[in-house]
Structures are given as C-alpha cells and as structure tokens.
Amino acid sequence: MTIDHPTGAAPEAVPAVSVSGLVKHYGEMTALDHFDLDVRQGEIFGLLGPNGSGKTTAINCILALLAYDSGTIRVFGEPMTPTSYALKRRIGLVPQNVAVLNELTVEENIDYFCSLYVPKKAERAPLVDEAIDFAGLGDYRRFRPGKLSGGLLRRLNIACGIAHKPDLIIFDEPTVAVDPQSRNAILEGIQRLNRDGATVIYTSHYMEEVEEICDRILIMDYGRHLALGTADELKDMIDTGERITIETLDLGDETLAAVRALGFVTDAAWDGRRLDVTCRRGDHNLVDLIGVLRAGGASIGHLTSRPPTLNDVFLELTGTALRD
Amino acid sequence: MWSTFVMTLRTNLQDKASMFWLIVFPLALATLFNMMFADLGSQYELKAVPLATVQDTNWNNDKGASAFIDALSGEAKDATGISRPLLDATRADSVGKARDLIAKGDADGYLTVDKQGRITLTLASGAVAGMDGSGASVSGKSITISALGGAIDLYNRTDALTRKLIADNPWAATSRSFWTSLGSATGMTRETTLTNSVPGVSTRYFYALFAMACIMSMSYSIRAVVTAQANLSALGVRRSIAPLSRTRQLVAGFLASWLCASVCLLVAFAYIRFVLGVPFGGREPAAVLAVVTASFMACAFGTMIGAIPKLSYGVKVGMTSAIACTLSLFSGLYGAFAMSLSDWIARNLPALALINPTQQVVNLFYDILYFDSYRPFLATCGVLLAMSALFLAAGALMLKEQRYEHL
Numbered sequence: 001m002t003i004d005h006p007t008g009a010a011p012e013a014v015p016a017v018s019v020s021g022l023v024k025h026y027g028e029m030t031a032l033d034h035f036d037l038d039v040r041q042g043e044i045f046g047l048l049g050p051n052g053s054g055k056t057t058a059i060n061c062i063l064a065l066l067a068y069d070s071g072t073i074r075v076f077g078e079p080m081t082p083t084s085y086a087l088k089r090r091i092g093l094v095p096q097n098v099a100v101l102n103e104l105t106v107e108e109n110i111d112y113f114c115s116l117y118v119p120k121k122a123e124r125a126p127l128v129d130e131a132i133d134f135a136g137l138g139d140y141r142r143f144r145p146g147k148l149s150g151g152l153l154r155r156l157n158i159a160c161g162i163a164h165k166p167d168l169i170i171f172d173e174p175t176v177a178v179d180p181q182s183r184n185a186i187l188e189g190i191q192r193l194n195r196d197g198a199t200v201i202y203t204s205h206y207m208e209e210v211e212e213i214c215d216r217i218l219i220m221d222y223g224r225h226l227a228l229g230t231a232d233e234l235k236d237m238i239d240t241g242e243r244i245t246i247e248t249l250d251l252g253d254e255t256l257a258a259v260r261a262l263g264f265v266t267d268a269a270w271d272g273r274r275l276d277v278t279c280r281r282g283d284h285n286l287v288d289l290i291g292v293l294r295a296g297g298a299s300i301g302h303l304t305s306r307p308p309t310l311n312d313v314f315l316e317l318t319g320t321a322l323r324d
Numbered sequence: 325m326w327s328t329f330v331m332t333l334r335t336n337l338q339d340k341a342s343m344f345w346l347i348v349f350p351l352a353l354a355t356l357f358n359m360m361f362a363d364l365g366s367q368y369e370l371k372a373v374p375l376a377t378v379q380d381t382n383w384n385n386d387k388g389a390s391a392f393i394d395a396l397s398g399e400a401k402d403a404t405g406i407s408r409p410l411l412d413a414t415r416a417d418s419v420g421k422a423r424d425l426i427a428k429g430d431a432d433g434y435l436t437v438d439k440q441g442r443i444t445l446t447l448a449s450g451a452v453a454g455m456d457g458s459g460a461s462v463s464g465k466s467i468t469i470s471a472l473g474g475a476i477d478l479y480n481r482t483d484a485l486t487r488k489l490i491a492d493n494p495w496a497a498t499s500r501s502f503w504t505s506l507g508s509a510t511g512m513t514r515e516t517t518l519t520n521s522v523p524g525v526s527t528r529y530f531y532a533l534f535a536m537a538c539i540m541s542m543s544y545s546i547r548a549v550v551t552a553q554a555n556l557s558a559l560g561v562r563r564s565i566a567p568l569s570r571t572r573q574l575v576a577g578f579l580a581s582w583l584c585a586s587v588c589l590l591v592a593f594a595y596i597r598f599v600l601g602v603p604f605g606g607r608e609p610a611a612v613l614a615v616v617t618a619s620f621m622a623c624a625f626g627t628m629i630g631a632i633p634k635l636s637y638g639v640k641v642g643m644t645s646a647i648a649c650t651l652s653l654f655s656g657l658y659g660a661f662a663m664s665l666s667d668w669i670a671r672n673l674p675a676l677a678l679i680n681p682t683q684q685v686v687n688l689f690y691d692i693l694y695f696d697s698y699r700p701f702l703a704t705c706g707v708l709l710a711m712s713a714l715f716l717a718a719g720a721l722m723l724k725e726q727r728y729e730h731l
Contacts, residue, residue: 060554063565064565065554065561065564065565082564082570083569085567085568085569086567088567089567091565095558095561095562096558099557099558099559101331101335103334103335103338104331104334104335108334112331115327116327116563116566116567117566160562
C-alpha cells in the first residue's frame with residue numbers, strides 16, 4: 001500500500017500535530033495539565049503512559065471529539081475543529097475499541113468507512129482492495145466480523161481506519177488483547193504505513209512496542225508531559241544505569257557490604273543464590289563489581305547485565321512503575 | 325450521506341431483534357388474537373331468551389298481549405312478527421309451573437298478564453346477575469333481555485294510553501291517524517350501524533397491538549443515533565472524525581430507520597388486514613398513510629431516547645420495550661380491563677390520552693374506521709406530527725449539548 005501525500009509542506013516547517021498548553025478537566029479531575037505535543041511529519045510518534053494518564057483524552061482533543069478548557073491544537077498547521085472537514089480527510093483513526101458493523105462483511109465494512117472519505121464508488125474500490133491486502137484479510141472478504149478471530153478483528157479495525165490513505169494515522173492502543181503473532185503483524189504494518197509516508201501517532205502502555213517502532217516517544221502521566229525524545233535519549237535522561245545479576249553461592253556479609261559501599265551502586269540484594277545490583281550510570285560498573293567480589297573470595301557463576309529500559313525511565317521520572 | 329443511508333438500511337434489515345418485534349411479534353400475536361376472538365362476536369349477537377308464558381285466564385282474555393308475545397317470539401302467523409326472535413316461549417299453566425321450569429333450568433324467567441292486560445316480565449336471579457351493568461359482563465343474552473324489557477314497557481305504556489284515550493274519547497278509535505300514531509316504534513330498540521363499516525368486537529385489540537409494534541420500531545432510530553455519536557459508541561467515534569457533518573449522518577440514519585419501520589409495519593398491516601380480515605373501514609390508502617405517520621412518530625421518539633447521554637445502547641433498547649409495554653396498557657392491549665382503563669382515561673383524563681403515543685396511533689385507525697369524514701384522522705395525524713416535532717426538538721437539543729462530550 002502506498003500513501004500519496006498531496007501537500008508538499010516540508011516536515012520540519014509544519015508539524016503534523018502541534019499541541020500547546022492543553023488543559024482538560026472532567027469535573028474536578030484534571031485529565032490534561034498544560035500538555036504540550038509536537039509530532040513531526042513522517043515520524044512514528046509514541047505516546048506512552050499508564051492507563052488513565054490522559055493519552056486517549058489528548059487524542060480525542062486533537063480529533064475535536066472533546067472540548068478542552070484552554071490551549072491550542074493545530075493539525076498540519078491548521079486549527080482543528082469538528083467542522084474541519086479538509087483536515088479530517090487527511091486523518092485516520094484506529095480506535096482502541098473495535099469499531100465495525102457486525103451486520104456487514106469485512107469488505108462492506110471497509111467500503112462503508114472509506115465511503116465517508118471517498119464518496120465515489122469507482123475511486124473507492126481500489127482503495128478498499130488495497131486495504132484488504134494490507135491487512136491480510138483477502139481470504140475473509142465475505143466474512144462477518146462475528147466470524148473473525150480477535151487478531152483478524154483488530155486487523156479489520158485497522159483496515160477501516162487507513163483505507164482512505166490518510167496522511168496522519170492515530171493508533172490508540174491497537175494491540176490490546178491481541179496474541180503475539182497478530183501483534184507483530186500489526187506493528188510491522190504500522191512501520192510499513194510509515195515507510196510509505198504516513199505520520200503515525202501510536203499510543204500504548206506497552207513499552208516494548210513503543211521502543212520497538214517509535215522514532216520519538218513522549219512519556220506522560222496524570223495529564224502531564226514528563227519527557228520527550230528517542231528511546232536512547234530518554235534513557236540518557238535518567239541516572240539509573242545497568243542492572244547486574246550474578247549467580248554466587250558464597251557471598252559473605254562483609255563482601256555484600258563492600259558491594260553496597262561502591263559509589264555507583266544504588267541497591268544490592270542477595271537471596272543466597274543470586275546477587276541483584278542496580279547501578280547508576282558509569283563506564284566500568286561491571287568491572288569494579290567483579291573486582292570487589294573476587295577480592296571477597298566469592299565465586300562467580302552466570303552473569304547478566306541489562307541496560308536501562310523505558311520502564312526504568314518511567315520509574316525514575318514518576319517514582320512508580322508503569323501501571324497497567 | 326447516501327452510503328450512510330444504505331448502510332443503516334442494511335444493518336436495520338439484518339437486526340434480528342427488531343425484525344422479531346416489528347414483524348414476527350405482531351403477526352404471531354395477531355394470529356393468536358384472531359383465534360381467541362373467533363367466536364367473541366357471536367356472543368354479542370341477539371339471542372332468544374327462554375321464557376315461560378303463564379297462559380292463565382288473564383292471558384287468554386287479552387288477545388293483544390298474547391299476540392304481542394307471539395310476535396316477539398317469532399310465532400306470529402301474519403307479517404307482524406320480527407326477523408330475529410327475542411324470546412323462546414314455553415307454555416305454563418300457572419306461575420307455579422313457570423317457576424318449576426326456572427328451577428329446572430328450562431327458562432330464565434316468565435311472562436304474566438294481569439287483569440288490566442299489563443305484561444310483566446319476571447327474571448330468574450341468575451339472569452338478573454348477568455345484567456349488573458358492568459361492561460365486562462355484557463353479552464348477547466343481556467342485550468336481548470334489555471331489548472325485551474324495553475319492548476314490553478313500551479307495549480304496556482301504549483296499551484294503557486290507548487285504553488285511557490278510548491275511555492275519554494271513544495270517537496278517536498274511528499280515526500286512522502290515531503292508530504297509526506300508536507303503532508309508531510318510537511323508543512323501541514332497533515339495530516343500526518353507526519360506523520363507516522361494521523367493526524368486529526376484537527378490532528380495537530388489533531389496533532392496540534399495532535400501536536405497540538409501532539412504538540417498538542423506535543429501536544431503529546435509537547441505534548442510528550447511538551452509532552453516530554462519539555460519546556455513545558466506538559462506531560460513533562469513528563464516524564465523528566469522518567469529513568461528513570453529523571447532521572447529515574443523523575438525517576441519513578433517521579430516514580433509513582423510518583423507511584425500515586414503515587416497511588416492517590406495512591407487512592404487519594397487510595397480514596392483519598388481508599389475511600386476518602381486520603377491518604380498516606375500506607380505507608386502506610388512509611391506513612397506509614397512518615402507518616407511515618405512526619412510524620415517523622416512533623422514529624422521532626427513538627431519536628430522542630437515543631440522544632440521552634450516558635445510557636448504553638442496551639439500556640435504551642430495554643427502555644423501548646418498557647415504554648411500549650407500559651403505554652400499551654393505557655391504550656387497551658391487555659384485555660377488557662385495559663380497554664376499560666383506556667376508555668376511562670379518554671373520558672376523564674383526555675390530556676393523558678392525548679400525550680400517549682400508542683393511544684394516538686390507535687386513534688388513527690379508529691378515525692379511519694368510525695368517521696365518515698377524514699377530518700378526525702387528519703387531526704390525529706397532526707397530533708402525531710406535533711409529538712414528532714417535540715421529540716425531534718428534544719433529541720436535537722440533547723445532541724447539540726453533546727457536540728463535545730466526555731468520552
């Protein structure tokens with residue numbers, strides 16, 4: 001599937017989405033608290049946060065489905081309102097909940113949702129065929145949604161959102177409750193759409209997915225912008241370094257105390273078989289740690305060193321682990 | 325807009341629950357009504373009442389009274405007899421014998437003639453109990469006894485008057501006009517047809533059933549609204565971000581719902597009219613217009629219900645059934661008690677009847693059946709259209725408030 005881009009605006013000149021100082025209250029609860037966002041054209045932008053962090057609220061505000069208390073929202077440089085039909089024509093949404101008509105077949109569903117953007121049947125027919133091929137639903141054209149598996153249903157949900165070849169596609173947690181095989185297919189599809197030129201906003205609370213496919217990631221919680229950057233940039237922002245795990249059966253109290261006394265160690269725990277050490281950023285942490293263990297006469301078995309993850313980033317930024 | 329119209333039409337036609345309530349339910353219940361009420365009409369026909377005639381000396385001396393009773397029992401030898409006998413006379417020599425016949429169950433009462441030629445009808449307690457005046461107990465026999473009582477009373481008054489006039493002015497008996505005026509049937513019970521066509525006793529039950537099915541059709545427009553609103557469904561989210569105005573989507577959904585409801589109800593109408601033979605006054609085109617008007621009102625009602633925020637589609641469909649069942653109680657669907665209640669409301673609380681959509685749908689068909697003029701029918705159409713306007717205005721107001729809504 002190929003996405004044609006009618007506008008010739010330079011990616012750096014006009015952001016695909018620009019949100020500034022967005023505030024949204026639900027009664028007394030603040031859903032978005034001076035939230036800022038800039039999505040460049042042509043990138044896959046990840047919006048990462050736990051459930052209830054304000055991701056979907058932000059998306060709904062961007063799509064003009066929700067009113068907001070203050071702030072500005074621009075899509076492709078234009079203010080977004082419920083009647084911005086020219087802008088809406090360039091946007092595709094894959095909602096979190098599967099939104100298809102159970103009475104229509106796979107093909108009819110895609111055709112109907114595409115018809116809201118492309119009224120002429122002759123222009124629409126090849127787009128529908130392309131979307132079916134893209135989603136791998138060729139064998140299920142005449143199937144009703146009720147006959148599809150969860151993964152195929154998600155793929156139909158995606159096909160309905162992208163058939164009209166939008167310039168900006170918003171995926172709102174598209175892999176929730178999806179088996180690993182379908183999840184991989186979905187993530188590959190999103191990357192393919194992006195390679196073909198579409199800008200993608202991808203919201204999820206699965207950090208591995210976000211880290212895998214997104215060019216830049218914005219971490220948010222309680223409606224606030226916490227950090228923005230590439231996965232590596234985000235990891236560089238935090239003090240947490242690698243996590244080292246060493247199998248050792250004969251660790252003495254003095255040796256454990258010596259490990260904890262190392263300047264780069266923030267935490268060390270031994271359960272009689274395994275020593276877990278959390279480190280600050282440093283170039284020689286592993287070498288220094290092994291030196292202390294050898295000096296204490298401890299035997300060293302299997303050893304692993306894991307670099308910091310987005311979860312560590314989130315943990316350090318918020319003080320809590322990413323909630324499900 | 326056209327694709328949304330077609331899509332709504334297709335999804336509605338495949339909605340099994342609505343198909344059941346709009347086609348299967350009225351057809352099945354109408355068939356059931358037809359079987360239940362098959363011989364109900366015959367129960368209201370005039371039937372000859374078994375009575376003993378005490379043919380004692382007074383009876384034999386008064387030829388006028390005996391001739392009158394013979395005429396009522398259809399035993400007159402000349403042309404004075406009536407086409408439908410009101411009594412089935414059994415001869416008894418005395419009052420005692422007549423009472424014996426009552427005790428045996430061979431008679432419901434007896435007739436006696438006194439010395440002045442006055443006829444007296446005495447009824448058994450069982451026959452009196454059937455004439456206590458409650459609507460539910462009215463039957464062919466009680467109607468016959470009422471007619472018989474009226475005829476005997478008129479005879480007695482006429483006989484007494486004739487005797488008095490002749491006693492006061494014997495020459496009057498020689499005047500033809502005197503006897504002609506006495507023979508006039510003023511005050512007699514006479515069978516006549518007041519309506520545009522002859523209604524069956526069960527007709528109004530079919531109309532009430534039709535009104536209930538009509539209200540159930542609002543589920544179509546409820547769905548049309550819910551699936552177009554971002555705050556009410558995931559489908560609504562997807563449709564709301566499309567470059568097609570919400571008004572056009574809602575209008576397309578409404579028109580498709582109206583068409584579906586009209587078609588389904590016309591199928592039910594065709595069955596009730598042409599298979600079961602329920603009368604619509606020979607004005608089938610007006611009945612079709614009534615169906616289309618009623619379904620428009622139902623879809624407008626559904627639009628209002630569908631627009632209520634923060635209620636799920638399932639709750640709204642449940643509300644449809646509850647509203648249809650409740651309103652049908654007041655339009656007489658559930659038997660004689662409900663019919664009496666409906667009549668009582670129409671007499672004593674007309675404003676309540678006016679705002680009951682099912683009653684107004686029933687009234688549409690009454691108007692077709694009972695009135696020569698189309699004016700009452702058009703007036704009821706006006707009431708339903710005014711209701712529709714109110715429902716649509718309320719729905720539009722709620723939808724306007726939800727232009728942006730919490731998701």
